[in-house]
Amino acid sequence: MGISFEEVSYCYRDRGMTPILGLDGFHLKLEEGRMIAVLGAPGSGKSTFLQHLNGLIRADEGVIRILDYRLDSAEKGKIPASLRQRVGLVFQYPELQLFEETVEKDLLFGPLNFGRSKDEAAEAVRRAASFVGLDEELLAQSPFKLSSGQMRKAAVAAVLAADPEILALDEPTASLDPASREDLMQRLHGLTRGQGKTVLIVTHRLEEVAAYADEFVVIKDGRVIFHGTARELVHRQEVLEHAGLMAPSSMRMAGKLAAQLGVQPAEMPADAAALADWYAGQLEL
Amino acid sequence: MGTTDKSEHAVLLKHVYYGQGCTNVLKDVSLAIPHGQWVCIAGRNGAGKSTLIRLLNGLLLMTRGRILIDGVEQNGCTLGEIRRHIGMVFANPDDQFVGLTVEDDIAFGLENLCLNREEMEQRIRLYAERLDIVHLRHRHPATLSGGQKQRAAIAAVLAMEPAIIVLDEAASMLDEMAKRDLLDLMRAMHDEGRYTIISVTHDVEEMAEADRMIVLDDGMIAADGSPGELLLQEELLEHCRLKAPFALQLCRELKARGIDIGELVREKEVLEALWAYHSKRYLTATGTGG
Amino acid sequence: MKRKIILGRYMEGDSWIHRLDPRAKTAAMPLFMVAVFLVDGYAGVLALLLFTAVVIRATGIPYRYYFRAMKPLMFLLLFILAFHILYDAGGGKLLDVGAFKVYAGGLEKGIVSASRMALFIMLAAVMTFTTQPEQLAQGLGSLLRPLTYIGVPTDRLVLMLGIALRFIPTIFEEAERLWKAQQSRGLDLSSQPLKEKARLIIALLVPVTTGAFRRAIGLADSMEARGFRLGAPRSRYRVHVWKRADTLFIALFLLPVAAAALL
Known part of the structure; x- marks a missing residue:
C-alpha cells in the first residue's frame, strides 16, 4: 500500500535529437494519509514524477507500486480506470483544462467516466464544490465566465469529485493571490486531516507548504535528494540551495x-x- | 529624436476614464509620476490595474481624460512616439516571445525602430550582456526556463532604450528563485536612475522595495503613499487580499515580546534595526558591568 | 495529440548543411522536385537515393531520424506501391496466382512512385532538420520577394509564418496537457459511442482555441507595445550572406536534374 517508486527512470525521447532525462533512478516510499510536499526547481522532474502516479507516463525502468496496483516497466498493459479514479491528478493551471458547457457538467465528467450513477455523481459534485468553497449557484454557469480564482477552485473540485484516495497537485497555487493561496492550502490540508486522504503538492514554494506538509521530498535532476520532515530539512539547508530552491x-x-x-x-x-x-x-x- | 525638452513628469494622468459599454473600469484617475520613481500598483483582481497600465501606451484607449508621457500628449498621432518611451513586460513569459531565438526576439523591437544592422548588433550585445543572457542568444524559447524567458523579454524591452519600464505582474508566473532575481534586477535598474519603473504586483516583498505604492480599488485610486506606510494598514491589505510582509510580521511579534524596533517592511531594515538594538543593549550591559 | 511527428522539427547540429544560407536550401527543394519527377525507372531512382543518402550523411543526423520522419507516411507509400502493382499491367508478367497478377511494368512504376514520395519526404526532412524554422520562413520570403512587385505582402507573410512556427509547438503542448488531464479524469474515447466521441472532441477544442486566442492577444499586445505597426517600415536584423558553399550546394542539386533530363 502507499506509494513506492523503485529505481524508476524515464526519458523523453520524442523531443529532438538528445533524449531529455525525466526521472533517473527515482526512489521514494510514501505512506498514505499524509500531506507531502514535493519540491524542486523547474525542470527537476517533479511534473514527470506526478504523471507516473496514475500511469499517464509509463516508466522506462523500475517498478512503481501505488495502492494495490503494480506498474512494471517490463509489462505495459492498459492502465485500469480504477487507478485513475483512486489517484487524482491536478495539472498546472488546471483552469485551462475546463471544457464543458457548465461547471457542473465539467465536475460530473470524472465521476461519470468512472462509472458512478447520476445521483451518486451529482452528490459527489456538490460535496467537492462545497469543499473547495465554490458557490453552488456557480455550478450552472459556463466555466469560462468565472473569475480566475473561481476557475481554479472549480478545476480542483473537478478532480476531487471522483473521490480519489490520493490527490496530487502540480503547483496548485501558482498565480493566485496570497489570501487565496492560504485558503487553498488549508482546504487541502483538511483532506488529509479530516478525510484521511493522501495529498501530494508539487511546488517550488517551500514557504507556503512549510506550515502544512508532514513530509518533504526534494528533487533535483530526476532524483530524490532529500526526504524527511521539516525539522530534518532545516538542518540540511544546503539541500535547498543545491536543488535551486528558495528558503x-x-x-x-x-x-x-x-x-x-x-x-x-x-x-x-x-x-x-x-x-x-x-x-x-x-x-x- | 525630436525635441528634448523634458517634462517634469514621466507620467501624468488627468481625470482619466476607461469603460467598456456602460461600465467604467477606471473612473477619474489622476496621477503624476516623476522621473526615476519606482511605483508599484496593487489591488485585488479586477480592480483595474492591468487596464491602467495598458492605457499608458495606448494598448487600450481611454474614453475620457488626458495622458501625458514625458510631456507628450497621448493621441492617435503620438502613439508611436509614446511607445518608444515606454517598455512593457508582461506576465506570461511565453506569449511575449515573438522571435524564434532570444537574439531574434531582441531584434524584433529594434527592427520596428528601423535601426541599421550594426546598431542592432551592438544593442543586442550590450543588453544580452547586461542581463547575463549572452549564452542564451541562439536558443529557442521552448528550451528556456520561465525566468530565462522573462530576462530575455526584459532585455528586448531595455534594448529599445525606453525611459519608462512597465511590468504587468512580470514575476507572477516565475519560480521563487527567478522572482528573487527579477526583483534584484528591478532594484539595479532603479539604482541606475535612468528608468521610471511602474510595476503591477501581488508580491508584498516587491511592494516594500518600491518608492511609492498606489492601491486601486474598483477603478479608482484607493490609496497612494509610501509602501512603508501603506503596508502597515491591515484593513487595506486585507481588502487587496494581501498578507503583511514577513519583515513587518516579525517586527510586530518582536514588539509583543518587548523588543520594539518600530514597524519596518523590508527585511534589510529589520536586520539593521535589530543589529543596532542588539549592539546598544550589549553596550549598556557591558557599560553598567564595568 | 501526441507529438510523435518528427518531420518539420529542427535538430541542432553544426554540419555545413546546417550553416548554409536558408535561401540556398529553399531553392534546392524545387530543383530536387524537378529531378524527382524526371526520373522514370530503377536506375534513376537508385541514383537519386544514393544522392540523397550522401546529402543526409552530410547533415550529420543519423539515418534513423529520416526513417522516423517517413514512418507516419509509410501507409501512404505502401498504398502507392500496392495501387500500381494491382492496376498497372505493363511489361512482362512476373507472377500469376489466380486473379492476382503482377507485371514488371506495374512493379517498376509502383516502386518508382513510392520512391519519389519517399525521396521527397527525406529531402523535406533534410531541410527542416537543418534549418531553424524562422530561417526557413525568411529563406522562403527572400525567394518570394519578387512577388512584392505584383503586390503580394511577402514581409507580412513571412512574419505570420514565423509566428505560426513559433507558437504551434506551444499550443500543441497545451493541447497535450489538456488531453492528459482528461485522461486522468477517466476519459476513454474508445469506449464512447461515435456521437459522444464527436461531441467530446469538439468540446475539448474549445479550451485549446481559447488558449490560442489568449496567446494571440498577449502576443499582439507585446508586439504593439514594442512599436510594431502593420505596414510600417521596419529594418531587418537577419541578413543572409550568400557564400560559395551556397552556390556549390545549388550546383550540386543541378546535377541530378541534368542527369535525370539526359538519361
Missing part, C-alpha cells in the same frame, strides 16, 4: 539573525511568531 523568509531571516548574534540557527521557525520567540529567547541568554 522561506522565516528560514532566511533565522539564518541571518543567528549569524548576527553569533549563534547556531534556530530550528525551522514555522512563522514570524516562532522566530520572534527564538530571538527573544536568545537575547535573554
Whole structure:
C-alpha cells in the first residue's frame, strides 16, 4: 500500500535529437494519509514524477507500486480506470483544462467516466464544490465566465469529485493571490486531516507548504535528494540551495539573525511568531 | 529624436476614464509620476490595474481624460512616439516571445525602430550582456526556463532604450528563485536612475522595495503613499487580499515580546534595526558591568 | 495529440548543411522536385537515393531520424506501391496466382512512385532538420520577394509564418496537457459511442482555441507595445550572406536534374 517508486527512470525521447532525462533512478516510499510536499526547481522532474502516479507516463525502468496496483516497466498493459479514479491528478493551471458547457457538467465528467450513477455523481459534485468553497449557484454557469480564482477552485473540485484516495497537485497555487493561496492550502490540508486522504503538492514554494506538509521530498535532476520532515530539512539547508530552491523568509531571516548574534540557527521557525520567540529567547541568554 | 525638452513628469494622468459599454473600469484617475520613481500598483483582481497600465501606451484607449508621457500628449498621432518611451513586460513569459531565438526576439523591437544592422548588433550585445543572457542568444524559447524567458523579454524591452519600464505582474508566473532575481534586477535598474519603473504586483516583498505604492480599488485610486506606510494598514491589505510582509510580521511579534524596533517592511531594515538594538543593549550591559 | 511527428522539427547540429544560407536550401527543394519527377525507372531512382543518402550523411543526423520522419507516411507509400502493382499491367508478367497478377511494368512504376514520395519526404526532412524554422520562413520570403512587385505582402507573410512556427509547438503542448488531464479524469474515447466521441472532441477544442486566442492577444499586445505597426517600415536584423558553399550546394542539386533530363 502507499506509494513506492523503485529505481524508476524515464526519458523523453520524442523531443529532438538528445533524449531529455525525466526521472533517473527515482526512489521514494510514501505512506498514505499524509500531506507531502514535493519540491524542486523547474525542470527537476517533479511534473514527470506526478504523471507516473496514475500511469499517464509509463516508466522506462523500475517498478512503481501505488495502492494495490503494480506498474512494471517490463509489462505495459492498459492502465485500469480504477487507478485513475483512486489517484487524482491536478495539472498546472488546471483552469485551462475546463471544457464543458457548465461547471457542473465539467465536475460530473470524472465521476461519470468512472462509472458512478447520476445521483451518486451529482452528490459527489456538490460535496467537492462545497469543499473547495465554490458557490453552488456557480455550478450552472459556463466555466469560462468565472473569475480566475473561481476557475481554479472549480478545476480542483473537478478532480476531487471522483473521490480519489490520493490527490496530487502540480503547483496548485501558482498565480493566485496570497489570501487565496492560504485558503487553498488549508482546504487541502483538511483532506488529509479530516478525510484521511493522501495529498501530494508539487511546488517550488517551500514557504507556503512549510506550515502544512508532514513530509518533504526534494528533487533535483530526476532524483530524490532529500526526504524527511521539516525539522530534518532545516538542518540540511544546503539541500535547498543545491536543488535551486528558495528558503522561506522565516528560514532566511533565522539564518541571518543567528549569524548576527553569533549563534547556531534556530530550528525551522514555522512563522514570524516562532522566530520572534527564538530571538527573544536568545537575547535573554 | 525630436525635441528634448523634458517634462517634469514621466507620467501624468488627468481625470482619466476607461469603460467598456456602460461600465467604467477606471473612473477619474489622476496621477503624476516623476522621473526615476519606482511605483508599484496593487489591488485585488479586477480592480483595474492591468487596464491602467495598458492605457499608458495606448494598448487600450481611454474614453475620457488626458495622458501625458514625458510631456507628450497621448493621441492617435503620438502613439508611436509614446511607445518608444515606454517598455512593457508582461506576465506570461511565453506569449511575449515573438522571435524564434532570444537574439531574434531582441531584434524584433529594434527592427520596428528601423535601426541599421550594426546598431542592432551592438544593442543586442550590450543588453544580452547586461542581463547575463549572452549564452542564451541562439536558443529557442521552448528550451528556456520561465525566468530565462522573462530576462530575455526584459532585455528586448531595455534594448529599445525606453525611459519608462512597465511590468504587468512580470514575476507572477516565475519560480521563487527567478522572482528573487527579477526583483534584484528591478532594484539595479532603479539604482541606475535612468528608468521610471511602474510595476503591477501581488508580491508584498516587491511592494516594500518600491518608492511609492498606489492601491486601486474598483477603478479608482484607493490609496497612494509610501509602501512603508501603506503596508502597515491591515484593513487595506486585507481588502487587496494581501498578507503583511514577513519583515513587518516579525517586527510586530518582536514588539509583543518587548523588543520594539518600530514597524519596518523590508527585511534589510529589520536586520539593521535589530543589529543596532542588539549592539546598544550589549553596550549598556557591558557599560553598567564595568 | 501526441507529438510523435518528427518531420518539420529542427535538430541542432553544426554540419555545413546546417550553416548554409536558408535561401540556398529553399531553392534546392524545387530543383530536387524537378529531378524527382524526371526520373522514370530503377536506375534513376537508385541514383537519386544514393544522392540523397550522401546529402543526409552530410547533415550529420543519423539515418534513423529520416526513417522516423517517413514512418507516419509509410501507409501512404505502401498504398502507392500496392495501387500500381494491382492496376498497372505493363511489361512482362512476373507472377500469376489466380486473379492476382503482377507485371514488371506495374512493379517498376509502383516502386518508382513510392520512391519519389519517399525521396521527397527525406529531402523535406533534410531541410527542416537543418534549418531553424524562422530561417526557413525568411529563406522562403527572400525567394518570394519578387512577388512584392505584383503586390503580394511577402514581409507580412513571412512574419505570420514565423509566428505560426513559433507558437504551434506551444499550443500543441497545451493541447497535450489538456488531453492528459482528461485522461486522468477517466476519459476513454474508445469506449464512447461515435456521437459522444464527436461531441467530446469538439468540446475539448474549445479550451485549446481559447488558449490560442489568449496567446494571440498577449502576443499582439507585446508586439504593439514594442512599436510594431502593420505596414510600417521596419529594418531587418537577419541578413543572409550568400557564400560559395551556397552556390556549390545549388550546383550540386543541378546535377541530378541534368542527369535525370539526359538519361
